[in-house]
Amino acid sequence: MDLENAPRFSDRFEFIPGENDLYSLLESFKKAGQDWIDLTISNPTKVGLVYPREAILHSLEKPESLEYDPDPKGTLNARKSIASYYKEKGHTISEEDLFLTSSSSEAYSYLIKLLCNPGEEVLIPSPGYPLFEFLSLLDGAEFNSYKLDQSEGWKIDFEDLNSKITNKTKILFLVSPNNPTGSLLTSEEFEKLKVISKTKKITLVLDEVFSDYLHKENPHQIDFFHTDFPVFVVNGVSKILALPQMKLSWIHVGGPTNWKKECKERLEIISDTYLSVGTPIQLALPELFQWRNMIQSQVLRRIGRNLQVLESFHSSHPNIAYISPKGGWYAVLQSPSFLNDEEFSFRLLEKEKVLVHPGSMFGFEEDSGSIVISLISETELFQSGLEKISAFL
Template identity: 30%
Template sequence: MSSFVIKPAIRTENITYAVRDIVVLASEVAKTGREMLYLNIGDPNQFDWEPPKHLIEATYDAMKKNLNGYSPSSGIKQAIDAIAIEAERKGIKNVQDIFVTTGASEAIEICLTALVNDGENVLTPTPGYPLYTAIQSKLQTIENPYYLDENNGWQPDINDIKKKINSKTRAIILINPNNPTGSNFSKETLQEIVDLAKEHNLVIFADEIYDKLLMDGKKHVSIASLDSEVPMVTFGGLSKNYMVPGFRIGWGIVSGNREVLKNYIEAINKILRARLCANHPAQYGIAPSLLGDQSHLEIAMKKLTRRRDLTVEAMNSIPGISCVSPEGAFYAFPKIDNIKSDNDWCSKLIKETGVVVVPGSGFGQVPGTNHFRIVFLPPENILEKAYKAISEFHLKYMNELK
């Protein structure tokens, strides 16, 4: 064999995905026989959560009827119609296109790919889901992070957004409710973002995959409901609200001025046609999910609220750690004071305790701050055990720094 080495594409150099990358270390620690407590991946099915039975039955029936071939590229009609009803419920007007994808992740990647050229940029929330920066690295676009304000319940910092807009900015991304902070954006904040998009001719990408998972009686405002002319793509899916992340079923709802959007919509559909279709039988679960019995959500929110409260109380009781209470999703993003590196802290936590959390640097954060993300999906007994271990570890870690 020659010494020839295949050189990977430059576009892959900056692709990182902290949620999965941390698993490499966790797997090594698990091999030593240590008990592992996983608080790192937002997968309800790993714990005591199940999807609605009518979703599963509809998908199974489709497979039994041999609806196992290709579907139309944009998705089956009954799914599109159900998503259109959901868009109307959310108050989204002037809908121009709807398409079903392999998870919301594919919808996001397709819409970014169809919009952004080399050298252009997209305003991306920080902290935010690392998928967005991974896609932008692949597309070789310029990163343009804007900050969420921890002192204001992790709402987008409007002044920071204003400073970051430049002549090469094409769009602004919102994750609402937010991953990793669990914040739910106010109507006033969203309206300010709409006004900025109007002023600077930006497309708004609204990732609303957690829009039904809200605590304390909070309501979700879809940003597309606030303006019918600004070009927006609203992303949703079955993964989180309906607890089937492995089905990989998501969608995009394009709304706004038709003339402004028509060429962009055709570009999106070119990519949709080229990749054939999303999982066909799983699409038959969309209409029963959106239009059927929603009682699983009430049960889910009671469980999540208890686990959220347990999480926030535990984190805020640890000297040197503070945690803004999340209002939605199933994540908390505690802050660690007086350390140099959350990567070092999280790595040592995994090695010494088996508790797996994700360092805040994997989601982006204000320079000079350190955080970690907790997924509070596990049952209370697992969370209590993990939080006790975190508390004891942090005391020891800080003593060793002295």
């Protein structure tokens, strides 16, 4: 077909970058049957964890799964089990304030639809989760980044944040523990954000998918659920139960009572339009939650061991900067040797067959020489990947 005369695609895709060199090299490895050590792996189902296989499969076999009784917010029992999960963590929430979605990504997409007219803006943390950019663009919103200040332990740079707010800013995304810096939002930051939210009419959306994976005591027990300003909390089983394939996440709606009522009416219209969460997983959720400790303790043990390996790697490479993460599944390493990060990652993969993420993918300044690695890789592979980085340096 002559594409000149073909129907036009939407402008959303104007940002599509060309194929990157790292990706092409990986493709050529796959074709040639060449193995590599993947230090970016964050798919928990591929890192040798032991799942309660029979119990998971059994929980998905409920006869009620053969009937379709959709509730736009998600089935009541599933929402009640999420409320119990929060109760165990010391937060009393109502199942009436929960909306189920098939993923955190979908939750974000709903919230952008709820709050942004086309062309309005969302603010995303930098360094931060790269998917926010795509999610915003696909939902017709513009995005801008606000800086986290490395010299302050990745706290929000409020001067930068304030300079990025315009009269089109509608959402401020927060991630705690943050991917990939492993930093936690503090009570002081949250107090300042409250003032910004109230004065500038900006809604906070907090991603707490890694909140069960803390590696240090968190002195900031913030109540994100009972606020007198709009705060949405996003979470899901992708990380809580290390079951991303089950496709179940949720949004908790928090804020002033009258605003919440209006908000829930609109969210219900969005949810009712898609009804995207499958019945079997909703029915299985209360049972699946029972395996939370068994699954999380394996992930935490794995991360603990990998952090020890990383500490000893760090002590034999004092020129590599590394701040041990307070939470989450990732670690950041920085060194002038990693400059230019994309080229470094390419050469490392080509020569040592080790894959790391270039930091610029997460918004690290290019001159920071940052790479990002996953902490859930199998420890032997993690260790030999680091040894190969050593040899390469």
